[in-house]
Amino acid sequence: MSAPTVELPSGQKMPVLGLGTSQAKPNQVTEAVKAAIDAGYRHVDCALKYGNEAEIGAGLKTKFDEGVVKREDMFITSKLWNTSHHPDDVRGAVESSLTSLGLDYLDLYLIHWPMAFKRGAEFFPTDAEGKMMWEDVHFTETWKALEACVESGLLKNIGLSNFNSKQIQAVIDVAKVKPAVLQVECHPYLNQKQLLQFAKEKGLVFTAYSPLGSPDRPWAKPGDPSIMEDPKLKPIADKYGKSVAQVLLRWGVQRDTIVIPKSVTPARIQQNIRVFDFALTSEEMETIDGFNVPFRVVGFDWVSHVPEFPFHEPF
Numbered sequence: 001m002s003a004p005t006v007e008l009p010s011g012q013k014m015p016v017l018g019l020g021t022s023q024a025k026p027n028q029v030t031e032a033v034k035a036a037i038d039a040g041y042r043h044v045d046c047a048l049k050y051g052n053e054a055e056i057g058a059g060l061k062t063k064f065d066e067g068v069v070k071r072e073d074m075f076i077t078s079k080l081w082n083t084s085h086h087p088d089d090v091r092g093a094v095e096s097s098l099t100s101l102g103l104d105y106l107d108l109y110l111i112h113w114p115m116a117f118k119r120g121a122e123f124f125p126t127d128a129e130g131k132m133m134w135e136d137v138h139f140t141e142t143w144k145a146l147e148a149c150v151e152s153g154l155l156k157n158i159g160l161s162n163f164n165s166k167q168i169q170a171v172i173d174v175a176k177v178k179p180a181v182l183q184v185e186c187h188p189y190l191n192q193k194q195l196l197q198f199a200k201e202k203g204l205v206f207t208a209y210s211p212l213g214s215p216d217r218p219w220a221k222p223g224d225p226s227i228m229e230d231p232k233l234k235p236i237a238d239k240y241g242k243s244v245a246q247v248l249l250r251w252g253v254q255r256d257t258i259v260i261p262k263s264v265t266p267a268r269i270q271q272n273i274r275v276f277d278f279a280l281t282s283e284e285m286e287t288i289d290g291f292n293v294p295f296r297v298v299g300f301d302w303v304s305h306v307p308e309f310p311f312h313e314p315f
């Protein structure tokens with residue numbers, strides 16, 4: 001099965017379902033990428049921060065060498081980490097991801113978060129008290145450096161991740177190359193109704209990360225709500241002969257969001273793309289819309305003192 005695509009303002013087509021790779025261990029992710037391509041995936045969501053781009057690149061290379069897919073068949077995303085927001089650091093970060101992935105361009109590159117952490121090699125540069133240190137660089141300056149990478153052909157499309165509506169507007173206000181995609185957490189417990197509407201009005205394609213509620217996140221606390229275990233989803237899944245995960249992904253694509261479920265398990269990878277052969281009724285869509293808590297699995301609240309922390313705003 002293959003996923004339908006949406007057209008980005010650049011004219012490029014982005015598959016509405018992709019493979020997530022955060023928390024995918026380097027020794028598992030090569031096989032996961034290969035299984036995903038064999039199952040029909042043509043979109044992989046990566047980031048320098050996930051520490052596994054070389055292993056993802058190895059999986060891609062195998063499938064290119066086998067002739068299963070060509071580079072231009074694939075849509076590959078990566079992200080700029082918070083320690084590389086300084087305009088002088090941006091091109092190097094892009095090139096580093098390209099080298100690891102074994103590619104000469106990226107289809108999409110996102111600013112991972114709107115906050116700039118202190119420059120340097122450490123992903124989480126903290127002071128003696130464990131507090132995040134930050135850099136006085138605004139993301140609009142970072143955006144300009146990304147536009148230069150589009151101009152030089154390293155990036156086909158650029159976009160934003162974990163930005164709130166005011167921050168998105170601030171980028172739009174200065175952009176020569178408009179942000180093509182907004183990637184944020186989204187699942188029925190955090191349905192992002194207002195932000196989704198805002199993104200649509202501004203012409204950004206909306207990607208839902210953690211579409212299954214990220215059940216494997218290491219920071220999960222006892223008592224956190226778990227969308228995969230919501231008893232109201234099971235009867236809907238049973239009605240279509242599908243799994244709860246497939247219902248969650250179907251809900252996502254049916255409300256015009258792109259979903260990027262992570263799995264390193266071949267059977268689940270295959271299952272997760274089989275969501276284009278059934279449709280939820282409008283009543284079922286409304287029922288699931290009504291599950292909103294809201295509950296964030298990626299709150300990142302220990303850096304809420306850093307300028308431009310995005311979640312102080314309502315949306």
Ligand code: NAP
Binds near residue numbers: 022183212245298
């Ligand atoms: P997720 O996709 O919501 O959930 C992944 C978990 O669900 C894994 O434990 C996986 O297990 C399990 N799973 C997958 N398919 C399943 C199925 N059919 N049945 C049962 N369990 C299933 O979580 P996520 O990794 O947080 O989010 C997805 C992707 O979004 C990430 O990988 C990353 O690419 C992106 N993301 C981006 C940001 C950002 O800041 N931009 C933040 C978070 C995530 P196995 O792997 O063991 O099969």
